[in-house]
Amino acid sequence: MDAINIKQLAAKLNLSTSTVSRAFRGHSDINKETKERILAMAKELNYQPNHLASNMREKRSKTIAVIVPEIANNFFSQVIRGIEGVAREKDYHVLIYVTDDNYEKEVAYITHLNSGRADGVIMSVSGEANDHQYLKKLKSKRMPLVFFDRVYEDIDTAKITTNDYESSFDATEHLIKAGCKKIAYLVVNKNLSIGKTRMNGYIDALKKHGLPYVDEYVIDCSNDYEANSLILKEAFKILKPDGVFASVERLAFSTYYVSYELGIKIPEDLKVISFSSLEIAPLLNPSLSTITQPAFDMGVKSAKILFRAMESGGDFSESDNLILNSKLIQRRSSGG
Amino acid sequence: MDAINIKQLAAKLNLSTSTVSRAFRGHSDINKETKERILAMAKELNYQPNHLASNMREKRSKTIAVIVPEIANNFFSQVIRGIEGVAREKDYHVLIYVTDDNYEKEVAYITHLNSGRADGVIMSVSGEANDHQYLKKLKSKRMPLVFFDRVYEDIDTAKITTNDYESSFDATEHLIKAGCKKIAYLVVNKNLSIGKTRMNGYIDALKKHGLPYVDEYVIDCSNDYEANSLILKEAFKILKPDGVFASVERLAFSTYYVSYELGIKIPEDLKVISFSSLEIAPLLNPSLSTITQPAFDMGVKSAKILFRAMESGGDFSESDNLILNSKLIQRRSSGG
DNA sequence: TTGTAGGCGTTATCAT
DNA sequence: ATGATAACGCCTACAA
Numbered sequence: 001m002d003a004i005n006i007k008q009l010a011a012k013l014n015l016s017t018s019t020v021s022r023a024f025r026g027h028s029d030i031n032k033e034t035k036e037r038i039l040a041m042a043k044e045l046n047y048q049p050n051h052l053a054s055n056m057r058e059k060r061s062k063t064i065a066v067i068v069p070e071i072a073n074n075f076f077s078q079v080i081r082g083i084e085g086v087a088r089e090k091d092y093h094v095l096i097y098v099t100d101d102n103y104e105k106e107v108a109y110i111t112h113l114n115s116g117r118a119d120g121v122i123m124s125v126s127g128e129a130n131d132h133q134y135l136k137k138l139k140s141k142r143m144p145l146v147f148f149d150r151v152y153e154d155i156d157t158a159k160i161t162t163n164d165y166e167s168s169f170d171a172t173e174h175l176i177k178a179g180c181k182k183i184a185y186l187v188v189n190k191n192l193s194i195g196k197t198r199m200n201g202y203i204d205a206l207k208k209h210g211l212p213y214v215d216e217y218v219i220d221c222s223n224d225y226e227a228n229s230l231i232l233k234e235a236f237k238i239l240k241p242d243g244v245f246a247s248v249e250r251l252a253f254s255t256y257y258v259s260y261e262l263g264i265k266i267p268e269d270l271k272v273i274s275f276s277s278l279e280i281a282p283l284l285n286p287s288l289s290t291i292t293q294p295a296f297d298m299g300v301k302s303a304k305i306l307f308r309a310m311e312s313g314g315d316f317s318e319s320d321n322l323i324l325n326s327k328l329i330q331r332r333s334s335g336g
Numbered sequence: 337m338d339a340i341n342i343k344q345l346a347a348k349l350n351l352s353t354s355t356v357s358r359a360f361r362g363h364s365d366i367n368k369e370t371k372e373r374i375l376a377m378a379k380e381l382n383y384q385p386n387h388l389a390s391n392m393r394e395k396r397s398k399t400i401a402v403i404v405p406e407i408a409n410n411f412f413s414q415v416i417r418g419i420e421g422v423a424r425e426k427d428y429h430v431l432i433y434v435t436d437d438n439y440e441k442e443v444a445y446i447t448h449l450n451s452g453r454a455d456g457v458i459m460s461v462s463g464e465a466n467d468h469q470y471l472k473k474l475k476s477k478r479m480p481l482v483f484f485d486r487v488y489e490d491i492d493t494a495k496i497t498t499n500d501y502e503s504s505f506d507a508t509e510h511l512i513k514a515g516c517k518k519i520a521y522l523v524v525n526k527n528l529s530i531g532k533t534r535m536n537g538y539i540d541a542l543k544k545h546g547l548p549y550v551d552e553y554v555i556d557c558s559n560d561y562e563a564n565s566l567i568l569k570e571a572f573k574i575l576k577p578d579g580v581f582a583s584v585e586r587l588a589f590s591t592y593y594v595s596y597e598l599g600i601k602i603p604e605d606l607k608v609i610s611f612s613s614l615e616i617a618p619l620l621n622p623s624l625s626t627i628t629q630p631a632f633d634m635g636v637k638s639a640k641i642l643f644r645a646m647e648s649g650g651d652f653s654e655s656d657n658l659i660l661n662s663k664l665i666q667r668r669s670s671g672g
Numbered sequence: 673t674t675g676t677a678g679g680c681g682t683t684a685t686c687a688t
Numbered sequence: 689a690t691g692a693t694a695a696c697g698c699c700t701a702c703a704a
Contacts, residue, residue, distance in 0.1 A: 003477050031673060046473050052392040053697035057680055062389065063431075072417045072632075077408040078641070088441075093453065095363065095399075096432050098420050105424075114339070115384040115430065116681090137382055141339050163559050237570040253697055256619050256674045282702055283592050285621030296408075341681055352691045357683055367689060389681035422701055452697090 003069075004047045013041055024049055060119050063093040064306060067109055067123035069101045069150070074249065075277040075295050076124070078216045079148065082299020083122060090307055092119075101189075103128035103224060112133050113143065120306045125152055127192035144309035144316070148302045149293070150194050158309065158320035160302045165195060165325045167291045168201025171245055171273045174289075174328065176209045178271050178335040180243030184217045184235065186251040198247045198275070217241065221251055228254040236262060236270075246274035252288060272333040275326075286332035291328045340383045348363040349377055360385055397457050399429040400642060403459040405437045405486070410585065411613040411631050412460070415484065418635020419458060426643055428455075437525075437559055439464035446470050450480065455481045456642045461488055463528035466638055480645035480652070484638045485629070486530050494645065494656035496638045500530060503627045503662045504537025507581055507609045510625075512545045514607050514671040516579030520553045520571065522587040534583045534611070553577065557587055564574065570599060572606075582610035588624060606671040611662075622668035629662045 010017045017040070021201070022030045023038040023220050042048075055061050066083055068076045080096070081121045087094045095118060099105045106126045111134055113121060120143060132152050139157075148160040160270045175183050199218065206213050219235050220226045232254055235241075246252040252274030264270050266286055275288040281288040305320050330336040346353045350375070358366045360375040378384075391397050396446045401418055404412045416432070418546045431454060433445045447470055449457060456479060468488050474481050475493070482559045484496040487528075511519050523531045535554065542549050555571050557564045568590055582588040586611030592602070600606050602622055612626040640655045666672035 003452075006699095007697075017698075018676080018700080019674055022674090025699080027700095029673060046476065048448070049699095050389060050392075050697055051450045052397060052452040053680090054699070056386075056388040056392055056682095056696095057698050057700090059680075071420070072410070072413040074408070077413045080432070081406075081408045081434065084432060088434075094432050096416070096420060096430050098417065098424075111384075114382070116339075116386045116388040140382065247677080253616050253619060256616075280589050280592075280620070283589060283621060284616070284619050286624070287621070317453075330377065342683095343681075353681090354683080354692080355690055358690090361683080365689060370689080385683095386681050389696090390683070391699095392680095393682050393684085395696070 003050070004045050005050065006047075009038075009042060009045060009047050012045070013038060017168075030043040040330050048091070056116075059116075061093075061116055062091065063095055063118045064120045064122060064303070065095045065097060065109070065113055065118040066095045066098060067106065067121065069099050069124060069126055071096065071098050074279065075149075075293065078277055078295035079124075079299035082296040082301075083303040084299075086300055086303035086307065092307075099126045101126045101128065107134045110138065114138065114141055119142070120310045122146045122147070122148065122302050122306055124148050124150045126150075127189055127194075144306055144314045146302045146306045146309075146320075148298050150192060153193055156300075158305050158316045158322075159320045160305065160324070161300070162293045162324050162326045163193075164197040164326075165201045167275075167328065168198040168245070168247070169205045170201075170328050171291050172202045172205035173209070174330065175243040175245060175271055175273060175334060176205065176211065178243070178267075180213075180241075180271055181211065182217065182239065182241045183211070183220055183243035183245055184239060184241040186219050186221055186232075186244060186246040186248070186255070188221050188223060188248050188251070190218070190220055195247060201244060221254070223250075225250075225254065229258060232258045234260065236264065241270065244270045244273075246272070246276075249274055249276040249278060252276060254286070256288075266333050267335045271335050273328075281329070282331060284333070289331045289334035289336060290329050291326045292326050292329060298324060339386070340381050341386065342383075345374075345378060345381060345383050348381070349374060349489045357385075392452075395452075397429075397453055398427065399431055399454045400456045400639075401431045401433060401445070401449055401454040403433045403435060403442065403457065405435050405460060405462055406436070407432065407434050409630065410615065411485075414613055414631035415460075415635035415638070418632040418637075418640045420635075422636055422639035422643065429644075435462045437462045437464065444471045446474065450474065450477055454479070456482070456636050456646045458482045458484060458642055460484050460486045461528075462486075463525050463530075478650040480642055480650045482638045482642045482645075482656075484634050486528060489529055494638075494641050496641065496658045496660070497530075498629045498634070498636050498660050498662045499591045500533040500662075501537045502612075503664065504534040504581070504636060506537075506539045506664050507627050508541035509545070510666065510670060511579040511581060511609060512541065512547065512605055514579075514603075516577075516607055517547065518550075518553065518575065518577045519547070519579035519581055520555055520575060520577040522555050522557055522568075522580060522582040522584070522591070524557050524559060524584050524587070526554070526556055531583060538581060557590070559586075561586075562588065565594060568594045569598065572600065577606065579607045580609075582608070582612075585610055585612040585614060588612060592620070592624075602669050603671045607671050609664075617665070618667060620669070625667045625670035625672060626665050627662045628665055630660050634660060 010020045024036045097109045146158045151159045276290040346356045359371045435441045482494045609625040617624040
């Protein structure tokens with residue numbers, strides 16, 4: 001009762017394996033009747049060509065790998081949904097790898113992919129460490145790589161990002177116009193390119209409006225809820241900011257929790273805006289002002305660019321560096 | 337500069353492919369020095385055994401498939417995270433398939449998996465249609481299948497679910513004790529086993545407390561936000577429920593939006609409780625009372641059971657039907 | 673239109 | 689300890 005193979009099927013039909021193979025590959029030179037006979041019998045015996053074998057023969061896996069820092073996160077899950085949809089259309093399969101922002105895992109995944117498991121990679125980087133040699137190996141193996149959102153600048157490959165600098169500038173300016181004088185910038189990893197870019201927008205907006213840039217107002221958080229809670233509690237007590245710009249959704253949530261706890265009223269005492277892909281931002285208490293990235297669309301575009309590269313031999317062009325626009329949506333948390 | 341293979345590597349070293357192969361498989365009979373020489377050269381040439389080939393040889397893919405109705409959803413993304421973690425430990429890879437609650441896609445995915453792409457499947461079903469023949473084929477191919485959360489009762493395989501009946505009973509009772517007399521039950525697909533089970537809990541709780549069961553109070557919704565908004569608006573206007581029990585997170589969100597719009601005050605005019613895995617339920621306006629399923633844990637357990645089955649030849653035992661407990665967390669939306 | 677045969681890259685078996 | 693060889697299941701160039 002085990003899986004049947006092409007040989008057995010051919011035997012049952014008194015045909016050669018080539019003919020059977022042809023029936024499945026939409027080949028030209030095959031008698032219509034024979035083909036039908038084959039497909040009918042295949043159905044009856046529940047035969048399907050073995051992918052492992054045919055992929056090996058054709059030297060491709062019909063699979064793409066998606067590497068993300070986390071998955072239980074609105075932004076990434078929406079991106080993945082976008083990627084999955086495109087892959088499905090192309091009849092490709094999607095492997096998921098979660099790095100938990102861990103550099104070693106990232107290296108390990110990429111390294112293991114160097115072995116025929118995937119034909120291409122879409123990834124949002126962990127941002128730890130500075131040695132990106134392991135990624136260059138992909139290139140030498142002609143395995144196209146697309147970065148989205150969090151990228152390594154020193155790797156020359158397609159990058160799908162959003163206009164982080166402008167958005168951050170706008171968000172900060174938005175808080176200033178709402179009357180904030182002491183705006184805290186919440187970040188998870190200052191060294192990550194994305195953290196830097198967003199911070200520059202913040203700094204330049206302060207400058208433009210003649211507000212001083214104060215180092216302490218840049219609050220370096222972690223990926224851990226508990227830890228962030230402590231960090232923010234301390235910071236809020238000491239600095240007493242009247243505005244918070246969270247560079248990551250999670251930090252906005254922590255801001256809410258801490259504010260509840262300390263009796264800080266949003267938006268009266270503290271105005272908040274955050275990068276976020278949360279679809280229910282309007283349902284929060286108070287509704288959260290957001291800079292919303294086109295997550296789903298980023299997934300779709302990343303996948304399309306990857307497929308184009310795979311179809312054309314693995315090369316990218318300058319036009320494969322896309323910068324999409326995020327949307328600033330003002331809600332109650334920033335005084336709207 | 338293309339990928340190198342074992343033959344070329346062996347040639348460079350003046351060794352046979354067998355010896356090189358042994359170096360990679362931790363085989364006993366190999367000279368330590370030779371092994372080191374091989375590994376060093378492999379590193380230099382960036383050689384890695386081709387998975388497609390070795391998997392084919394060993395007749396397994398070291399891959400599991402995860403099929404879910406949707407992915408941009410807290411419950412499913414947390415389950416996936418759990419699965420992914422276990423898979424990683426076992427050095428397995430994870431394929432993701434999204435059905436969008438579409439029966440045809442479900443059938444298509446399952447059918448295509450009958451071909452060596454995966455060694456096992458974890459799935460939460462779409463629940464459309466009643467012909468589950470296609471799943472039986474998996475069994476004949478010795479491909480273990482684990483259902484989680486949404487299952488087909490007529491398929492004899494491992495099932496990881498939660499105590500939906502009891503949770504629903506408790507949730508309904510909770511609303512009754514909070515003073516509700518006219519409780520609406522919101523459901524997406526009445527015919528899905530999960531919808532039925534949860535509804536039974538609702539019905540029995542009404543009975544126990546002497547409240548009439550009224551057909552109109554069971555409100556059949558869809559997966560579309562817009563459509564649900566209309567359905568609920570109509571229903572709320574006509575039925576004027578004082579309690580809502582949402583069998584799915586999404587419907588609680590719609591309830592909030594509609595209530596805002598109609599000026600219905602939660603919890604004063606309407607008390608709400610919902611199945612939900614939302615980590616920020618406390619931040620909603622008002623904070624949402626939830627029945628929270630142990631999503632991450634369900635993922636972990638599903639994966640572990642699948643691996644045990646794969647390791648032991650594909651069979652499940654009665655003890656592989658797990659029923660985990662959800663937690664009822666009372667918050668402001670139900671009057672807490 | 674169909675069949676024959678070789679090879680994709682790896683590994684286990686058997687021999688040396 | 690190492691090497692030669694066959695086999696995994698499929699596909700295609702070539703032959704008939």
